[in-house]
Amino acid sequence: MDRWIGIDEFVAVAVCGSFTGAADQLDTSVAQVSRRVKALESTLGYQLLNRTTRKLSLTTEGNVFLSHAKHLQHVLDDATSALRQRDSQPAGKIKMTAPVMYGEQYIMPLVNQFMSKYPNIQIDMELNNNQLDLIEQGFDFAIRLGNLKDSSMRARLLTHRQTLVCGAPEYIDNNKPIKSIADLDNHACLVGQSSVWRFVEKGKERQISVKGRLRCNSGWALVDAAKQGLGLAQLPHYYLIEEIEKGELVEVLNAFRPEAEGVWAVYPPRRYLPTSVRELLEFLAEGLLSN
Template identity: 80%
Template sequence: MDRWVGIDEFVAVAICGSFTGAADQLNTSVAQVSRRVKALEATLGYQLLNRTTRKLSLTTEGNVFLSHAKHLQHVLDDATSALRQRDAEPAGKIKITAPVMYGEQYIMPLINQFMSIYPNIQVDMELNNNQLDLIEQGFDFAIRLGNLKDSSLRARLLAHRQTLVCAAPSYLTNAPKLNTLEDLEQHYCLLGKSSIWRFVKQGKETHFNAKGRLRCNSGWALVDAAIQGLGLVQLPHYYVEEAISSNALVEVLDQFKPESEGIWAVYPPRRYLPTSVRELLEYLAKGLAVP
């Protein structure tokens, strides 16, 4: 086991950027972290860190070794987890990140239910619209919406989202005709972060450069603007389905709606998922009712 000595300490120093931060993370002393990193360097025969009084940085060899060291940690975690009974009751801490609105409205209610069923589960949830580095920041998994970018992460489909174009009946009554995508040129569009609206026409995806006098990065604010008759809005179904059910909004151009997109749980490439994470993913998939 001497070959493992110093790996946890080295990774912690690389991530925290200091021996003090690594010691706090590992709940040990700075001296112990320093000794173990030096022992690892001696075993490898390479210097992994540049140490000065003002700055700590990885050497070229340190950068190469870091990704492999993280992988070794995952392998050891998997080996340890594999020894546990797979049917054991979920327990322990699960660290998750999710987009703010979707996390608040759909993920957290299910997680709260899950925690009420399994009292030994602890959850650390970060609601953030930025795509955080799961491995760097120690997340067990993340909720991601839409088409996934190519990556080394594993992904599990939890549900689908459908993008709809809607408007208030009061807007449509006095607006120009709206039968084709070309008719959109004559309409006010309520814009989010992107001005590009996606559609499918004759079996092929096509884009429309929407224009309007309101832009806002809040989907709920755009729904309210649409209900008040300020224009058309294109949003995922979970923003507008309640307004459609109450007839506050009407779906239009449904014959051109784009293909549905996935709602995913993505997680680091580990051979074995802890029981707690695996059971929570199952619970989310059932709760979100993936077809």
């Protein structure tokens, strides 16, 4: 097992960019991290890190070895997980990430319920609208919305989201009728991150460029603007459903709704998922379907 000594420390140093950061991550001392990395270099017969007083960087050999070292970590995790599959009670730490709004509103309440059910579970959640590197940053899985890009990651469909176009009753009553997609040219559209809205017409997807007085990358801000009669907003249903039920917003162009998109759990391609992760994914799938 001497061949394993220093691998965790080397990967942590490479990811954190410093021995101090690696020591904090591994909950050990800087001296211990340094000793183990030197032992690994001695075993391999190659220098993996360039060390100066101002800068730490990977050597050419270090860059080559890093991806393989991460793979070795996953293999060891999988071997350990294979043994723990027999455990009836999920335990351990799960590191995950999700988009901010969806994570706050839908994922974290279920995660909190899961933690109440399994007291030996620890959760490290990062709410972030950027698509983080799961392997580089050590995430067990990520919640991703919409159509997935091609990648080596594995994915599990948890539920769907539907995109709607809505406006305030007063706005709809006081402006030209909205019976077709072409009618959007006569209306103020509240623009989010993209000025392209998606629809389905006669069985084919159509993408329409829209314009209006307001552009904002916050869904909640667009909902408020729509409620105040500033125009129409196209957003996922979970932003709008409560306002629709209250009568504060009305859906239009429902005959042209785009195809529902997936809500996914995406995770690195490992042979075995830890029991804790498998159970949490099942819990999320059941909880999201009931919402």
